[in-house]
Amino acid sequence: xxxxxxxxxxxxxxxxxxxxxxxxxxxxxxxxxxxxxxxxxxxxxxxxxxxxxxxxxxxxxxxxxxxxxxxxxxxxxxxxxxxxxxxxxxxxxxxxxxxxxxxxxxxxxxxxxxxxxxxxxxxxxxxxxxxxxxxxxxxxxxxxxxxxxxxxxxxxxxxxxxxxxxxxxxxxxxxxxxxxxxxxxxxxxxxxxxxxxxxxxxx
Numbered sequence: 653x654x655x656x657x658x659x660x661x662x663x664x665x666x667x668x669x670x671x672x673x674x675x676x677x678x679x680x681x682x683x684x685x686x687x688x689x690x691x692x693x694x695x696x697x698x699x700x701x702x703x704x705x706x707x708x709x710x711x712x713x714x715x716x717x718x719x720x721x722x723x724x725x726x727x728x729x730x731x732x733x734x735x736x737x738x739x740x741x742x743x744x745x746x747x748x749x750x751x752x753x754x755x756x757x758x759x760x761x762x763x764x765x766x767x768x769x770x771x772x773x774x775x776x777x778x779x780x781x782x783x784x785x786x787x788x789x790x791x792x793x794x795x796x797x798x799x800x801x802x803x804x805x806x807x808x809x810x811x812x813x814x815x816x817x818x819x820x821x822x823x824x825x826x827x828x829x830x831x832x833x834x835x836x837x838x839x840x841x842x843x844x845x846x847x848x849x850x851x852x853x854x855x
Contacts, residue, residue, distance in 0.1 A: 654679070654748040654851055655765035657757040659811075659819065662803040663777030665831045666770035667752055672840040674750040677847070682743055683752040690735050704729040705736060705754065705810075733813075753807070757824070758815040764854070766847055767825040772832040774800070826850065 656673065660666020667683060674681035687705060691698040737759050743749055744763045751760075757767045772780070778796045791799065811819035822828050827846060831839060 653744060653746075653763065655744050655756075655760055655763045656750045656768065656847065657760065657765045658750065658752045658768050658770060659757055659807075659825070660753070660770035661772065661777065661820070662800050662807070663781045664770045664772040665780060665836045668836045669768070669770050669829065669831070669840060669843070670750045670752040672837060673844060673847075676840055676844045677748070677750070680743075680747050680749040681752075682749055686736065686739055686743075686751075686754055689739055690732060693739075694732065694735060696732075701732055704732045755811050755814045758811070758817070766827075766850055768843070769820055769822070769825040769828045771820065771828065771830055776832045 656670075656677075656679065658666050658670040658673075660669070670683065671681055673679075684702075687698050687702045690696075690705075691701045694701070736754065740751065740754065740756055740759050741763075743751065744760050744765075751765075757765060774797055777800050778793050781796050781800065782793075808819040811817075815824075817824040827843065829839065829843065
């Protein structure tokens with residue numbers, strides 16, 4: 653099976669790159685479907701599962717003056733992360749696919765995925781967030797910039813749960829794509845051609 657993983661800065665259009673790439677290649681596409689699958693399997697609210705996967709066990713709030721952490725919540729969130737790894741490996745074994753985020757690039761290392769990192773400059777990411785309503789519509793550009801930095805910091809922290817390599821560092825990926833000022837629908841076909849060449853060399 654051919655696995656493509658998309659890691660991305662918030663607002664860079666990485667999700668759109670992944671979806672369009674899956675369409676061009678005829679691959680299955682996985683993004684929020686992963687949390688939905690986990691929530692259904694574990695009989696949990698999908699919003700809670702999403703929160704747990706974004707922050708990992710470290711996202712559990714501390715209750716000063718009482719106990720530092722609820723052991724049941726810690727176990728529950730660890731169970732979610734374990735289930736996520738199981739789901740990702742089932743997906744990888746089932747068919748050719750594109751997986752966005754979820755530290756799939758390191759969790760699925762044994763499947764030798766083609767790893768892409770999508771990034772852009774801050775001004776473009778803010779503009780894209782405004783145009784696509786990816787965050788609160790009432791945020792000012794400065795507030796959006798702070799929010800983008802916060803999300804990317806969370807993604808980097810989450811990545812560190814699974815790997816020693818730094819999230820976004822070029823050496824960890826097969827291809828880094830700067831979408832600044834680019835129409836993503838025009839960027840994807842050459843990315844697909846590059847991947848086809850890479851896959852041909854692996855066979």
